[in-house]
Structures are given as C-alpha cells and as structure tokens.
Amino acid sequence: MSRAINRLSASAVKSASVGKYADGGGLWLVKREDGGAQWVLRITTHGRRREMGLGAYPDRTLKEAREVADHWRAVARQGLDPIKERERQRREAARNVHILVDVAQDAFESRKAELKGDGKAGRWFSPLEIHILPKLGKVPVAEIDQKDIRDTLAPIWHDKADTARKAINRLGIVMRHAAALGLEVDLQATEKAKALLGKQRHTVRNVPAMNWRDVPAFYQSLDSGSLTELALRLLILTAVRSYPLRFMHLNQIDGDVWTIPAAAMKGRLGATSDFRVPLSAEAQNVIAEARKFARDGYLFPGAKRGVISDMTMTAFMNRRGLSERPHGFRSSFRDWTAEATNTPHDVAETCLGHTTGSGVERAYRRTDFLEQRKVVMDRWASLCLRDARNLAILNAQ
Known part of the structure; x- marks a missing residue:
C-alpha cells in the first residue's frame, strides 16, 4: 500500500x-x-x-x-x-441478543391462558424464577448449552429432584419458544444436560393419605364450624383438589351440582367443557354453613383478601398431629371405591376428575357419568357420617 x-x-x-x-x-x-x-x-x-x-x-x-x-x-x-x-x-x-429472562417471560405470557387462574399462583414460572434465572437469566438464550444447565441444576438435581425436574422441563419449553421466535438455540440442550446430570437418586414419595377406614372419625371431629374445618369437610366429601375448592364461587353451585370451570381442573387444560361435581345432601349442608363466611362470592375467603391459602388446611392437620395431607383424601376416596365398592373404573376415575381411555374413546364417549357418580358420592358421604362401629356393616353392603 x-x-x-x-x-x-x-x-x-x-x-x-x-x-x-x-x-x-x-x-x-x-x-x-x-x-x-x-x-x-x-x-x-x-x-x-x-x-x-x-x-x-x-x-x-x-x-x-x-x-x-x-x-x-x-x-x-x-x-x-x-x-x-x-x-x-x-x-x-x-x-x-435475547437473554433468557426475557424469553422466559414471553413464553410464560403466551401460556397463561392454558394455566389455572392464568398462572397467577406462580407455580409454572417459579421453578425457573428460583432455580434457573438467578444464574442464567442474563445469558443470551442462543449461548446456553448443556453444561450451563448442568452446572445450574446440579446442586438440587438429587436433593430436590421433583423441583429440578420441573425446572429443566420448563426450561425446555422456553428453549422451544425461543426457536419458534426464530432464534438459533440448541433444542437438545436440556436432554443433553439430563444425560450429564445422571439418573436422579430421589425416590418419589406419594402424598401421605389417611386410610379410608379412619376418615369417618376424622370427618366427624371437624365439628367447630370454622371456615377451615368446613373447607376440609367439603374437600373430603367431593374428593376434589384444593385449588378448585379454595376458589369455589357461589355462582358455580346449582342445586346438587357444583360446576368447576375447565381451566381450574388439573389435567383438563384446554378442555371445552367444565367439570360437574355431584353434591351429596351432606355436602350441600356444609355449603349452607359456609355461606355465612362468603365474601365477593367466594365460599372460602381469606382472612384479609382473596381466598384461603393452600396451606391453611395442611396447617390445621399439622396442629392435629397428623402426617397425612388434605390432598391425600383423594387417595382415601379412591382406595375406598376399589376396596369397598363395585364402582366401575371409569366412574371412579371420573369422580376424581381424571380422564380415562384414549383420545378416540373420549371423542365418542360423551357422558361424564354424573348420575352414577351421584350414587357413589352419596355412599361416600354416608361413610363419612357413619359411626366407626358400624363400618363393618357398611362394607358388607
């Protein structure tokens, strides 16, 4: 030059x-x-x-x-x-330069409609927010690889296995969302990270459940008329999850049927129909007692605002010195139907709000077994009210 x-x-x-x-x-x-x-x-x-x-x-x-x-x-x-x-x-x-925290927020926003209560409880986003974003949130999503993910989740991979599994699964959804946005990401990064982390040592433990034979005595001990005890009684009688019960609204009740919005039913996301719960006479009595506590239409309002916490009933059982959990009453009910009744499998599963059969079977089967479930729930209520000494007689019926 x-x-x-x-x-x-x-x-x-x-x-x-x-x-x-x-x-x-x-x-x-x-x-x-x-x-x-x-x-x-x-x-x-x-x-x-x-x-x-x-x-x-x-x-x-x-x-x-x-x-x-x-x-x-x-x-x-x-x-x-x-x-x-x-x-x-x-x-x-x-x-x-799309950093992970921004893509994660965008992925969450796009999925809110699929989540219970638009994801306001935070359970979908919290595994990311607590365990992924503090370390990787500021990293461009295109630069994240399996080693980054492994190093981030290694501290909880075995000790908090369920939480770690949710976190890595949510991250996988975020990575796929990033790819849909046109970003160059490694869609296999989470699977590669799992291979690096190894098989989890954690043994999955079921939610502690009360033996169905002990349910009547416990149910009848809930006699103070407090909001928490009424909520527990109705939870037992209907065998539903705590979320729809805590958010139970008066306009969802029509006589002896409680209709839960589809979005509030776990496992039924995207369903086009709501879920009907038959209410036994005893369940209707509990609802009548709870109406005096209703606020803003909610049957079980919180002390100051909103509805009762998902820990309210658990804390009550802890104070009673019980290791069992409110969610476990669903298992109590299901064991009872299997061991002490001739309830058909599909009817028993539908009582719990579970879907049964293949997609094709469900497409042709339009019934929700409401009438059959009314009979089952009436018998369950009778069990809850039955003196423990007469339990053997009920089982023989």
Missing part, C-alpha cells in the same frame, strides 16, 4: 505528543492532554464531511484501526453513511 496512506508507524503512534496525526485516507490519531488517544475517520458521504470514532488507543492498535477504516470506507463507497450504518447494526445486534 502507498506510503501516502500508511504514514504512521507503531513507534511513532506510541511516542506521539498531544496533537492530531494523519495516517492517510482520512484516518487520524488524536492525542489528548489527559494522556488518552483515539482514532478518528474523516469521510465524506452524501456531500457531507463526517467524523467517525473508531476506538481508543492503545485498546485498538494502528493495524486494527487501519482495518476498521478500510471497512467503513468500503461502506461509504456503497453510498451509505458509515455512522448511520453502524448505529443500525448496533440496534439490530441489540435486538438479536
């Missing part, structure tokens, strides 16, 4: 005093009084003279400054304004 272009040398740049020094082709070194220095490219585009900063010296060497200057001169020869083009590229690069 001509000396008219490359006028400066590395040693001259290093020893230069305060002032401006031309390297040729519009490239200048500007030495300041404070000891700092920077590269500037003077260029004319669209009839206007422009000065473009190319970085500080010595962070950018003379050789690097010349290479950058060559690039932007070529841009100018294409009829583009180098400064505006650089700004455009920076904006585009910023848009392309």
Whole structure:
C-alpha cells in the first residue's frame, strides 16, 4: 500500500505528543492532554464531511484501526453513511441478543391462558424464577448449552429432584419458544444436560393419605364450624383438589351440582367443557354453613383478601398431629371405591376428575357419568357420617 496512506508507524503512534496525526485516507490519531488517544475517520458521504470514532488507543492498535477504516470506507463507497450504518447494526445486534429472562417471560405470557387462574399462583414460572434465572437469566438464550444447565441444576438435581425436574422441563419449553421466535438455540440442550446430570437418586414419595377406614372419625371431629374445618369437610366429601375448592364461587353451585370451570381442573387444560361435581345432601349442608363466611362470592375467603391459602388446611392437620395431607383424601376416596365398592373404573376415575381411555374413546364417549357418580358420592358421604362401629356393616353392603 502507498506510503501516502500508511504514514504512521507503531513507534511513532506510541511516542506521539498531544496533537492530531494523519495516517492517510482520512484516518487520524488524536492525542489528548489527559494522556488518552483515539482514532478518528474523516469521510465524506452524501456531500457531507463526517467524523467517525473508531476506538481508543492503545485498546485498538494502528493495524486494527487501519482495518476498521478500510471497512467503513468500503461502506461509504456503497453510498451509505458509515455512522448511520453502524448505529443500525448496533440496534439490530441489540435486538438479536435475547437473554433468557426475557424469553422466559414471553413464553410464560403466551401460556397463561392454558394455566389455572392464568398462572397467577406462580407455580409454572417459579421453578425457573428460583432455580434457573438467578444464574442464567442474563445469558443470551442462543449461548446456553448443556453444561450451563448442568452446572445450574446440579446442586438440587438429587436433593430436590421433583423441583429440578420441573425446572429443566420448563426450561425446555422456553428453549422451544425461543426457536419458534426464530432464534438459533440448541433444542437438545436440556436432554443433553439430563444425560450429564445422571439418573436422579430421589425416590418419589406419594402424598401421605389417611386410610379410608379412619376418615369417618376424622370427618366427624371437624365439628367447630370454622371456615377451615368446613373447607376440609367439603374437600373430603367431593374428593376434589384444593385449588378448585379454595376458589369455589357461589355462582358455580346449582342445586346438587357444583360446576368447576375447565381451566381450574388439573389435567383438563384446554378442555371445552367444565367439570360437574355431584353434591351429596351432606355436602350441600356444609355449603349452607359456609355461606355465612362468603365474601365477593367466594365460599372460602381469606382472612384479609382473596381466598384461603393452600396451606391453611395442611396447617390445621399439622396442629392435629397428623402426617397425612388434605390432598391425600383423594387417595382415601379412591382406595375406598376399589376396596369397598363395585364402582366401575371409569366412574371412579371420573369422580376424581381424571380422564380415562384414549383420545378416540373420549371423542365418542360423551357422558361424564354424573348420575352414577351421584350414587357413589352419596355412599361416600354416608361413610363419612357413619359411626366407626358400624363400618363393618357398611362394607358388607
């Protein structure tokens, strides 16, 4: 290249005093009084003279400054304004740096309609928020690999296996969401991370459940008329999960049928029909007692606002010295139907709100077994009210 272009040398740049020094082709070194220095490219585009900063010296060497200057001169020869083009590229690069926390939030927002209560309880997002985002939230999603995921979840992979499983599964959904947005991500990263983490040692334990033979005595001990005890009684009588019961609204009750919105039923997300729960005479009595506590239409309101916490009934059973949990009464009910009744499998499972059979079978089977379930729930209520001494007689029926 001509000396008219490359006028400066590395040693001259290093020893230069305060002032401006031309390297040729519009490239200048500007030495300041404070000891700092920077590269500037003077260029004319669209009839206007422009000065473009190319970085500080010595962070950018003379050789690097010349290479950058060559690039932007070529841009100018294409009829583009180098400064505006650089700004455009920076904006585009910023848009392309999608960090995990932003993609995760977007994935969550797109799935809210599928979640109970629009995900307000936080159970879908919390595994990510607590165990993934603190370490990987600021990382561009395209840069996340199996080693990052392994290192993030290794501390809880065995000790909190269920939580870790939920976290990695949610992360997999987020990665697929990122791919749908057109980002280049490794869709196998979570599966590779599982291979690196190894098989979980944690043994899944079922929710402690009360033996169905002990349910009558416990049910009859709930006799104070408190809101918590009424909620427990209705939970036992209907064999539903705590979420729909806690959010039970008066406008969902029509005589001896309680209709739970489909969105509130776990395992029935996206269902086009709600779930009907037959109410025994005893269940209707409990509802009548609970009405005096109703606020804003909710049968079991919280002390200050909203509805009772999902820990309210658990805490009550803890105070009673019981290891069993409220959710376990669903198992108590199911064991009773299997051991002490001739309830058909599909009817018993439908009592719990479970779907049975293949998709094709369900497409052709339109019944929800409401009448059959009324009979079963009436017998269950009778069991709950029966004196324990007469339990053997009931079992023989």
